[in-house]
Amino acid sequence: MIKYYLKKPARSKMKEEIKEKIVEQISKEIPEVEKIKDRIKIEIPKEDKFGDIALNVAFLLAKPLKKKPVEIAGQIKEILEKMEDFSKVEVAGAGFINLFLSRSYYASVLKRILEEKDRYGAAKELNRGRINVEFVSANPTGPLHLGHGRGAVVGNVQSNLYQYIGYKVEREFYINDAGNQIKKLGESVYARFRQIEDPTYPFPEDGYHGEYIKEIAEHLHRYEREKLLSMVDEKQAIDFCAEFAKELLLERIKNDLKEFGVEFDIWFSEKKLYTSGKVDEAIQFLREKGLIYEKDGAVWVKTTMYGDDKDRVIIKSDGTYTYFAGDIAYHYDKFKRGYDFIVNVWGADHHGYFPRLRAAVMAFGVPEDWIRVIFIQLVKLFRNGQEVKMSKRSGSFVTLKELIEEVGKDAVIYFFLTKDSNTHLNFDIDLALKKSSENPVYYVQYAHARICSVFRETKERTGFDPEQDFTADIQLLKEETERVLMKYLSFIPDLIADAAEKQQPHKLTQITYQLASEFHYYYNNFKFITPDDENLMKARLYLLKAIREALRTLFRLMGITPVERM
RNA sequence: GUCCCCGUAGCUCAGAAGGAUAGAGCGCGAGAUUCCUAAUCUCGAGGUCGGCGGUUCAAAUCCGCCCGGGGACACCA
Numbered sequence: 001m002i003k004y005y006l007k008k009p010a011r012s013k014m015k016e017e018i019k020e021k022i023v024e025q026i027s028k029e030i031p032e033v034e035k036i037k038d039r040i041k042i043e044i045p046k047e048d049k050f051g052d053i054a055l056n057v058a059f060l061l062a063k064p065l066k067k068k069p070v071e072i073a074g075q076i077k078e079i080l081e082k083m084e085d086f087s088k089v090e091v092a093g094a095g096f097i098n099l100f101l102s103r104s105y106y107a108s109v110l111k112r113i114l115e116e117k118d119r120y121g122a123a124k125e126l127n128r129g130r131i132n133v134e135f136v137s138a139n140p141t142g143p144l145h146l147g148h149g150r151g152a153v154v155g156n157v158q159s160n161l162y163q164y165i166g167y168k169v170e171r172e173f174y175i176n177d178a179g180n181q182i183k184k185l186g187e188s189v190y191a192r193f194r195q196i197e198d199p200t201y202p203f204p205e206d207g208y209h210g211e212y213i214k215e216i217a218e219h220l221h222r223y224e225r226e227k228l229l230s231m232v233d234e235k236q237a238i239d240f241c242a243e244f245a246k247e248l249l250l251e252r253i254k255n256d257l258k259e260f261g262v263e264f265d266i267w268f269s270e271k272k273l274y275t276s277g278k279v280d281e282a283i284q285f286l287r288e289k290g291l292i293y294e295k296d297g298a299v300w301v302k303t304t305m306y307g308d309d310k311d312r313v314i315i316k317s318d319g320t321y322t323y324f325a326g327d328i329a330y331h332y333d334k335f336k337r338g339y340d341f342i343v344n345v346w347g348a349d350h351h352g353y354f355p356r357l358r359a360a361v362m363a364f365g366v367p368e369d370w371i372r373v374i375f376i377q378l379v380k381l382f383r384n385g386q387e388v389k390m391s392k393r394s395g396s397f398v399t400l401k402e403l404i405e406e407v408g409k410d411a412v413i414y415f416f417l418t419k420d421s422n423t424h425l426n427f428d429i430d431l432a433l434k435k436s437s438e439n440p441v442y443y444v445q446y447a448h449a450r451i452c453s454v455f456r457e458t459k460e461r462t463g464f465d466p467e468q469d470f471t472a473d474i475q476l477l478k479e480e481t482e483r484v485l486m487k488y489l490s491f492i493p494d495l496i497a498d499a500a501e502k503q504q505p506h507k508l509t510q511i512t513y514q515l516a517s518e519f520h521y522y523y524n525n526f527k528f529i530t531p532d533d534e535n536l537m538k539a540r541l542y543l544l545k546a547i548r549e550a551l552r553t554l555f556r557l558m559g560i561t562p563v564e565r566m
Numbered sequence: 567g568u569c570c571c572c573g574u575a576g577c578u579c580a581g582a583a584g585g586a587u588a589g590a591g592c593g594c595g596a597g598a599u600u601c602c603u604a605a606u607c608u609c610g611a612g613g614u615c616g617g618c619g620g621u622u623c624a625a626a627u628c629c630g631c632c633c634g635g636g637g638a639c640a641c642c643a
Contacts, residue, residue: 094586094623309569323643437604437606566603
């Protein structure tokens with residue numbers, strides 16, 4: 001699937017700040033550095049022996065200076081060694097410059113984390129722009145299934161991420177309450193209603209088979225039997241069933257999402273688009289721009305003007321609107337609301353639909369990347385190593401609600417975020433239920449609970465309560481593991497911002513897992529409760545407290561519970 | 567036919583938008599508990615990054631061609 005994200009690479013704050021400083025120093029002796037400035041990469045090496053930050057500057061200067069990268073690196077090393085942000089500067093490999101951050105730098109990082117708490121690194125003000133994220137948008141014709149759940153998590157977490165980097169986000173659910181699906185819903189419910197008294201009453205061929213349809217029919221039979229049977233016109237009865245079922249199912253959807261921690265600011269009704277004349281308004285707008293014409297008795301829009309393969313019909317020859325017409329009107333409405341950009345979270349099966357919608361939207365006069373789409377691939381459920389086959393048509397499928405009831409909200413969210421939304425996801429129910437390190441959800445939650453446990457134990461044993469505000473001397477944290485932890489903590493805002501800008505919320509699970517893993521290692525190799533060395537104890541607890549806040553920041557973004565006791 | 571996505575360890579997948587010896591989890595093999603939670607950790611084996619060219623100091627990553635898998639191309643919603 002195509003990845004539609006911001007074309008500009010992430011400009012993370014910390015890396016940019018460091019880069020500016022470094023370039024400033026180098027340019028004093030090597031002015032050529034200004035020319036290759038944009039290509040300088042501030043990298044966080046995978047291996048700690050390569051330092052906290054790696055620079056590729058020497059490679060970039062090789063050509064203009066006509067010297068070997070290693071020689072240039074040596075020269076730059078001497079310049080950077082004078083800067084106090086770095087405790088050590090090394091030249092390695094063919095010309096990498098590895099920088100080691102100093103303890104005083106880390107002290108400021110930890111302090112900042114404890115001040116910002118579970119909003120570590122988050123934008124203080126939502127002044128970067130106002131955007132709209134539309135997701136789930138399930139037809140109110142049945143319960144939410146796993147695909148919707150994945151879309152809900154991805155849409156919600158991506159919204160959180162946008163807020164983290166400073167956007168004001170409006171979450172929107174588009175209710176497909178017009179058209180054939182709702183009609184089928186009404187027919188299905190009505191047929192089940194009639195079958196209660198007359199089992200031979202025909203069920204519509206492509207109707208909805210789920211048990212919930214029967215339940216609704218039974219409810220109607222109990223409370224609205226006379227009313228429905230007295231309707232002379234069957235169509236009227238079907239409409240009544242449709243309306244009743246739709247409202248009920250929509251309520252259920254809302255409740256399921258709420259329990260899942262997902263809430264919307266706007267519930268937008270498709271039906272209202274038509275009744276309020278917004279479709280005609282949008283078509284009129286396009287007509288004035290000369291993008292509308294008639295052919296073969298239908299009305300077409302010239303989407304080819306904006307990169308679509310072919311023009312598209314918006315009013316069929318029978319006079320009714322196509323679904324596309326509704327979508328154009330819907331997006332015209334969003335356009336008029338004045339967002340800086342909008343994001344749509346769609347099932348991957350709508351992939352081919354994107355160019356045409358983008359074309360229509362571009363006709364409104366917005367740039368190409370004003371509309372962005374995140375595609376959600378299929379979720380397959382596995383139990384006992386076997387795929388749990390799902391079919392909505394036959395009515396045999398596991399709903400989102402059932403899955404949450406079985407494995408818990410946190411596991412569902414976490415598992416939905418383990419892979420790029422763009423790739424197929426295998427959901428292993430057995431793994432999600434395991435209470436061991438194999439289960440990543442337990443693993444990360446346990447890290448948090450463990451820190452809480454250490455704090456409780458500290459208070460118990462020493463009388464010192466780490467939950468209170470206190471200060472510590474970070475210089476005492478001399479272990480390699482501690483340095484690695486502080487380094488990782490310092491880069492977390494960059495990593496989150498990166499995930500936000502690339503629209504890859506699944507990176508949050510990776511960031512979280514890595515932090516948890518590093519902490520577990522620390523726990524297993526060092527003692528934190530050391531009353532005979534109170535200063536060291538406080539320094540370590542101070543670090544633990546920062547780790548806990550960073551975990552909480554990540555949990556908060558994902559919507560996962562920071563469990564204090566397990 | 568046109569277009570899009572994918573191909574990395576036995577399996578599931580990462581790979582900080584071109585960097586150092588390609589990583590993790592599971593699985594496999596070997597170990598650790600008088601201990602703040604073993605719901606944890608340590609070590610090891612395992613690779614032609616689908617193939618062939620190209621771009622450059624440097625390619626799993628960018629470009630071209632080929633092979634294999636999946637998907638999209640409605641006056642459906």
